[in-house]
Every structure is written in structure tokens, then in C-alpha cells.
Amino acid sequence: MNKLHFKVGLFAVASLLLGGAFLVYLLHARGFFEGTFQLQFAASSADNVAPGIPVAFSGIEIGRVTSLGLNDEGGIIIHARFLQRNAKWLKESSTFTLDKPIVGGAKIRVDTPDLNAPALPDNSTVLLLTSDISSELPALVERVKAILDNVEHLTRKDGEINTTLANVQTVTGRMTGEYGMLESILGSPEKARAVTDSLEQTRALIIKLDGLALKMDGMASKADTWLFAEDGVAAQTRESLAQVRLMLNDAQASLQKADAMMANAVDISANVKEGTQDIAALRAEIDDAVRKANALINEINKKWPFKRDPEVKLP
Amino acid sequence: MHFLATSIESLGAKLAGWFTVGYALFAFLGRAALLLLEPSTWNRATFDVVIKQVYFTAVQILPVFLAYVLVISWLIITIILSTARDFGLTEFASEMAIRVLVLELLPFLTALFIALRSGSAINTEVALMQVNNELDALVHCKVPPMQFEFMPRLVGGVVSVVTLAGLAGLLALIVGYLAIYGVGTAGFEPYTRTVSNIINFNIMAGLIAKCALFGLAVTLIPVTAGLETPKKLFMVPVSVLRGMMRVFFAIVTIEVVSLALKYI
Amino acid sequence: MADAIAALADDVARVSLDLPLRANLSALDNIALIPLYQRHFDAAESARQAQTMLDELGHAEIALLRDSDMTPAQRFVTKLARACMLKRPRLVIDRPGAMLYDVPYPAFIAHLASQAAISGTWEIYDFSWNQALYQA
Numbered sequence: 001m002n003k004l005h006f007k008v009g010l011f012a013v014a015s016l017l018l019g020g021a022f023l024v025y026l027l028h029a030r031g032f033f034e035g036t037f038q039l040q041f042a043a044s045s046a047d048n049v050a051p052g053i054p055v056a057f058s059g060i061e062i063g064r065v066t067s068l069g070l071n072d073e074g075g076i077i078i079h080a081r082f083l084q085r086n087a088k089w090l091k092e093s094s095t096f097t098l099d100k101p102i103v104g105g106a107k108i109r110v111d112t113p114d115l116n117a118p119a120l121p122d123n124s125t126v127l128l129l130t131s132d133i134s135s136e137l138p139a140l141v142e143r144v145k146a147i148l149d150n151v152e153h154l155t156r157k158d159g160e161i162n163t164t165l166a167n168v169q170t171v172t173g174r175m176t177g178e179y180g181m182l183e184s185i186l187g188s189p190e191k192a193r194a195v196t197d198s199l200e201q202t203r204a205l206i207i208k209l210d211g212l213a214l215k216m217d218g219m220a221s222k223a224d225t226w227l228f229a230e231d232g233v234a235a236q237t238r239e240s241l242a243q244v245r246l247m248l249n250d251a252q253a254s255l256q257k258a259d260a261m262m263a264n265a266v267d268i269s270a271n272v273k274e275g276t277q278d279i280a281a282l283r284a285e286i287d288d289a290v291r292k293a294n295a296l297i298n299e300i301n302k303k304w305p306f307k308r309d310p311e312v313k314l315p
Numbered sequence: 316m317h318f319l320a321t322s323i324e325s326l327g328a329k330l331a332g333w334f335t336v337g338y339a340l341f342a343f344l345g346r347a348a349l350l351l352l353e354p355s356t357w358n359r360a361t362f363d364v365v366i367k368q369v370y371f372t373a374v375q376i377l378p379v380f381l382a383y384v385l386v387i388s389w390l391i392i393t394i395i396l397s398t399a400r401d402f403g404l405t406e407f408a409s410e411m412a413i414r415v416l417v418l419e420l421l422p423f424l425t426a427l428f429i430a431l432r433s434g435s436a437i438n439t440e441v442a443l444m445q446v447n448n449e450l451d452a453l454v455h456c457k458v459p460p461m462q463f464e465f466m467p468r469l470v471g472g473v474v475s476v477v478t479l480a481g482l483a484g485l486l487a488l489i490v491g492y493l494a495i496y497g498v499g500t501a502g503f504e505p506y507t508r509t510v511s512n513i514i515n516f517n518i519m520a521g522l523i524a525k526c527a528l529f530g531l532a533v534t535l536i537p538v539t540a541g542l543e544t545p546k547k548l549f550m551v552p553v554s555v556l557r558g559m560m561r562v563f564f565a566i567v568t569i570e571v572v573s574l575a576l577k578y579i
Numbered sequence: 580m581a582d583a584i585a586a587l588a589d590d591v592a593r594v595s596l597d598l599p600l601r602a603n604l605s606a607l608d609n610i611a612l613i614p615l616y617q618r619h620f621d622a623a624e625s626a627r628q629a630q631t632m633l634d635e636l637g638h639a640e641i642a643l644l645r646d647s648d649m650t651p652a653q654r655f656v657t658k659l660a661r662a663c664m665l666k667r668p669r670l671v672i673d674r675p676g677a678m679l680y681d682v683p684y685p686a687f688i689a690h691l692a693s694q695a696a697i698s699g700t701w702e703i704y705d706f707s708w709n710q711a712l713y714q715a
Contacts, residue, residue: 355619358619358621358622359621359622360615360616360621360622360625363622443602444601444602447599447602448597448598448599449599449600449601449602451597451598452597452598452599452600452601453601455593456612456613456617456665457617457665458613462616463612463615463616
């Protein structure tokens with residue numbers, strides 16, 4: 001027996017076996033031994049979609065986009081392939097959303113709220129939602145929250161406004177002139193005008209917030225047609241919209257409260273000297289809150305397509 | 316003016332030299348390939364020589380090679396994983412590690428390994444055969460050296476680099492699994508998905524082709540460099556030096572071209 | 580003279596200092612190359628033919644030695660066996676003194692020639708000042 005030949009033979013057999021095993025593993029990994037399950041997505045835009053982007057269920061990849069193209073009516077059809085074993089995650093109530101994170105590749109997210117729902121048939125066509133709104137909602141909610149906090153901070157029980165009012169109430173003396181008491185508190189008509197201006201601004205903001213809240217209501221009612229999906233997605237979106245609306249209402253209420261207190265302050269006869277510093281600080285804070293709320297309203301108006309026709313034509 | 320003329324002349328001489336080398340290389344490769352196609356080549360004796368070459372090129376170094384692969388894969392995977400963790404990109408770490416190691420680094424290192432060990436030996440041996448007239452003696456005996464000296468070395472080189480790179484890749488996959496998921500079968504599903512994402516059959520074919528080219532480069536170039544040696548003993552080191560430089564450039568070129576084809 | 584010998588026709592088998600053995604093969608393998616790669620016998624048959632050739636020359640014991648392990652005489656015998664294996668009509672021994680410096684070579688060659696059952700003639704090319712050696 002030739003030792004050299006034996007070793008080479010052993011090497012060859014081991015390499016071939018390992019290579020063969022790896023090939024089988026690779027075939028298994030690529031689903032060669034399993035049936036595949038096809039889906040077609042109808043989408044309004046093929047932005048960010050490319051063959052090979054994953055379809056993920058709860059963050060786990062279950063399939064991939066294989067090709068995309070146009071149908072005869074000019075609609076976009078995206079084909080995706082799933083392994084048979086992953087088909088169980090696809091139900092009739094499932095929703096499909098295109099996610100484009102800031103870092104990393106786009107992917108299609110599958111949400112299946114009810115795993116007991118009837119299974120999606122092979123080769124069926126489903127809608128692909130774009131997550132423009134869904135992805136911006138959380139950020140928006142955060143910003144509304146921040147402003148609300150700010151306003152709440154202003155109007156909290158032992159906050160500046162209350163202290164100020166307490167101070168103001170101790171102020172005595174009758175004030176004359178165009179700006180009444182405020183002029184004497186602040187020492188000049190210009191300064192007094194500034195305070196009343198911020199009050200005006202606050203009132204204007206409250207009106208704007210009102211308008212926005214109305215629009216939001218309209219939008220929430222439109223969400224069904226807009227997102228043209230069953231309760232699953234729409235519910236989520238509507239919830240978010242409702243949340244934003246709630247917060248705006250809160251902010252509005254707080255500002256109104258602040259406004260009322262300020263208005264009171266103007267009427268109250270007060271100790272002039274002691275109130276001065278507090279009222280100046282209060283003014284700055286109200287100005288800040290108004291500026292932020294205004295920016296938020298502009299942002300919302302800019303981002304959300306209130307004026308555009310939000311309905312997506314099905315291909 | 317004179318300076319310009321001489322530099323142009325030296326450039327021309329260099330180009331002509333490169334052309335000669337390249338031509339000799341590909342003509343030799345053509346002859347070897349033609350010989351491979353002849354049925355009479357494939358007798359037991361040729362097969363024995365090929366087996367001997369595979370033994371010396373691949374089997375003999377297997378334990379050392381695998382240990383080296385183990386260490387380098389473990390290190391690189393650990394570095395990639397910890398870096399990815401620091402930057403919050405853990406989900407990309409396993410894919411990145413597999414891509415870097417299995418598809419690029421390990422085949423490259425395997426080729427370098429074989430080039431340093433077997434390529435230099437082949438170059439020296441062929442140069443010595445040439446200088447000692449052994450090749451002339453074979454010509455006198457009408458025994459073509461291609462069949463039992465050169466062609467088996469080429470085949471052995473290709474087989475060795477392909478199998479060693481394959482084994483190294485498999486080992487790196489296993490090391491990667493252990494590094495990411497530890498001992499146990501819990502990570503099998505996600506790992507399988509990552510592997511299947513990276514390695515499709517085009518990539519696989521490309522990898523094998525690249526390794527085969529590496530194997531050819533680390534044997535063909537030393538053989539032709541050895542054959543070019545003038546019949547003077549002191550030219551043997553020069554021949555090895557030139558041959559190994561060419562091997563190095565060829566390996567880097569193959570790697571760069573394969574990367575360019577893959578990612579551009 | 581070397582050029583003249585190198586220019587000899589194809590039907591000449593040469594034993595010469597300029598035609599060394601393949602250094603990493605044993606004597607047997609060196610001889611067996613010829614039946615193996617020229618006449619396409621299989622490995623076992625080629626080795627058998629080579630061994631027979633060494634037996635006929637009376638040096639069977641050197642079969643497994645490599646070039647570097649052989650004495651000059653053994654090396655010469657191997658080269659001679661290789662040349663005989665070529666089965667060409669003429670066999671030329673080129674300057675035997677250069678290869679056989681450890682034995683009285685005319686007698687050594689005559690002894691080999693008497694043992695080998697080889698047809699054809701052996702020609703010895705040597706320097707004229709060595710002529711006296713052959714007449715002894």
C-alpha cells in the first residue's frame with residue numbers, strides 16, 4: 001500500500017465529501033428542495049425597490065423581490081418569491097409596507113396582526129404601501145410631545161406663570177396710559193407692547209392649532225381610502241393621527257390657559273417693581289413656545305399632503 | 316534630446332521584454348492545455364505524477380495550513396464583530412465577515428501560501444533542470460518533459476489552490492458560526508439565511524474560477540520563469556526572484572480584476 | 580568535438596556528460612521514462628523493462644539510487660542503460676573519461692559491453708591522447 005497515494009486519496013475523498021455537503025447545504029439554504037411561493041405587489045411607485053431587496057416578517061427575512069415591471073395599464077408590479085415554509089406568515093390580513101431606513105437597504109415589511117386569518121393564496125396580488133407617513137409619524141409625535149412638555153412646564157402649578165400671577169396680585173396702584181399697568185411695570189410703552197404682542201401671538205397660534213386639528217380630523221377620516229387597506233394598517237395610522245391630534249389639543253388648551261392668565265395679569269392691579277423680572281421671563285418663554293408650535297404647524301402642513309389627492313390608483 | 320531617445324528606447328525594450336514573457340507564458344499554457352485534451356496523456360503514470368504534485372502542494376501542508384486559517388479567521392471575525400457591535404451594525408457583521416474571509420481574503424492568502432511554498436520550489440527546480448541540461452537530456456531521449464514535469468504541476472497547483480481555498484472557506488464558515496452564535500444549533504436558521512444571501516451559484520462559480528486562476532498563476536509563472544533561465548548557475552536565484560515577482564503581480568491582478576467584476 | 584557530437588543524427592543514442600540524469604528520479608525511473616512516455620507502456624511494464632536493462636548490464640542493485648547517491652561508475656551505467664533503452668542503431672559514448680574518473684574505464688566499458696545483450700554498435704569518442712588506454 002502506497003502511503004502517499006492513501007493520503008492523497010483521503011484528502012480527495014474528504015474534500016469531495018465536504019464540498020458535496022456544502023453544495024447540499026447551499027441548495028437547502030437557497031430553498032432548492034422546497035417549493036416556492038409567489039406574490040405580486042401592486043405599488044404606486046417603484047422607488048427604492050430593486051430585485052433582491054428582502055421581504056421581512058418581524059425583522060426576519062422570509063423572501064425576496066425577484067423582479068419588477070409595469071403592467072399594461074402602467075401600474076407597477078413587483079414580484080417576490082418566498083420559500084414554502086415561510087408562506088404561513090402571509091395571511092389575507094397581512095399588510096406589506098416598503099421601509100427605507102436612513103442607514104441600510106430598503107425592505108418590505110410584512111405585518112400580520114392575526115395569524116389565524118385565512119392564508120394568502122399563491123400568486124395573489126397584494127398592495128404595497130409606502131411608509132412615508134408611517135415612518136414620519138413617530139418623529140412627529142415626538143416633536144409634538146416636546147412642545148407639549150414645554151407648554152406644560154410653563155403652566156405647571158408652581159411654575160413661572162403662577163408665581164408671576166401671585167406676584168402681580170400683590171401689586172397695587174392704578175396705572176394710566178395706553179398700556180395701563182404694564183407700562184408702569186415694564187417701565188416703557190415699548191416693553192409693554194411686547195408683552196401684549198406675545199399675547200396676540202399666542203392667540204393666533206391657538207387659532208392655527210384649531211385649524212390644524214380640523215384638518216387632522218379630515219385626514220383621519222380619509223385614511224381608510226388613502227391607505228386603501230383593511231383595518232390593520234389604517235387603524236395604526238389613524239391611531240397615530242389621533243395621538244397627534246390629542247397632543248395638539250393639549251398644547252392648545254395649555255396655551256389658552258396661559259393666555260387667560262396673562263390676560264388676567266394685565267387687568268390686575270399689582271405691585272409694579274416686584275413683577276417686572278418675572279413678567280419679562282414669562283414673555284420670553286411664551287414667545288419660545290409660540291415659535292416652536294408655529295414651526296411644528298408649518299412642518300405638518302408641508303409634509304402632509306392635505307391639498308394633494310391622497311388616493312392611490314390601483315394598477 | 317539624447318536623454319529622451321534613450322528613455323523611449325528603454326521603454327520599448329521593456330515593453331518588448333514583457334511581451335516576450337507574456338507570449339511565452341500563454342504559448343506554454345496553450346501547449347499544456349492541448350496536451351490535457353489528448354487522451355493518450357491520461358495514463359496511469361501521468362496520474363501518479365499529478366497525485367504526487369497534489370500531495371506535495373496540498374496534503375503535506377494541510378495541518379499547518381488549517382491551523383493558520385483557523386487563527387486568521389478567528390481573529391478577523393472577532394475584530395469585525397466587535398467593531399460592528401461598537402457601531403451598532405451587528406446585523407451586517409456576519410455577512411461582512413463571510414464576504415471578506417470566504418470570498419476574498421482566504422483564497423488570496425491560500426494563493427500566496429502556495430506561491431511562497433510550492434511556486435518558489437517549482438521555479439528553482441525548473442531553473443536547475445534548465446541549467447543542468449536535464450531538459451536537453453530529456454529532449455535527446457525524445458521524452459517530452461511537458462507531460463510528466465510541467466503539466467502535472469499546473470494541474471496540481473490548480474487542484475490544490477481550489478481545494479485548500481474551499482476547505483479554508485468551510486472552516487471559516489464554521490468558525491464564523493461559532494464566533495457569532497456559539498456552540499449549539501440555535502443560530503443555524505439565521506446563519507443559513509446569511510450564507511444563502513451571500514453565496515449564490517454565480518458567486519460560487521466565480522470563486523472557483525478565481526481559485527483556479529490563482530492555482531495556474533502560482534505554478535505556470537514559476538515554470539516559465541525557470542525555463543527562461545540562461546544556462547549559468549548564478550542565474551538561478553535571479554530567475555526565482557523574477558518568477559516570484561511575476562507571481563505576486565499576477566495574484567494581485569487576478570484579485571483586483573475579480574473584485575472589479577464583482578462590485579463595479 | 581562536442582558540437583560535432585551534438586549535431587549527430589537522430590538515430591544516435593548518446594551517453595555524455597552533457598546529458599545528465601533527471602536529478603529527482605531514481606535510476607530505475609530515469610530509464611523507465613522512455614518506455615513510459617515514448618512508447619506508452621504502463622508504469623509497471625516500464626519499470627520491469629528498465630529493471631531488465633539494469634540486470635543485463637549487471638547493476639541491478641542501483642535501481643533505487645538517485646543521481647546524487649551514485650558513484651561515477653553507477654551514474655555511467657544508468658546513463659548507458661537509458662541510452663540502450665532508446666533502441667537506436669548507434670550508441671555513442673562521448674568522452675567516457677569525463678564520466679568514469681573513478682575506474683579504469685576502457686576495461687569497464689568493455690566489461691559492460693560483453694554483458695549486455697544489445698544489438699548494434701557502441702562507438703566511443705575520446706581524446707586522441709587517451710588512445711593508448713584502449714590498446715592495453
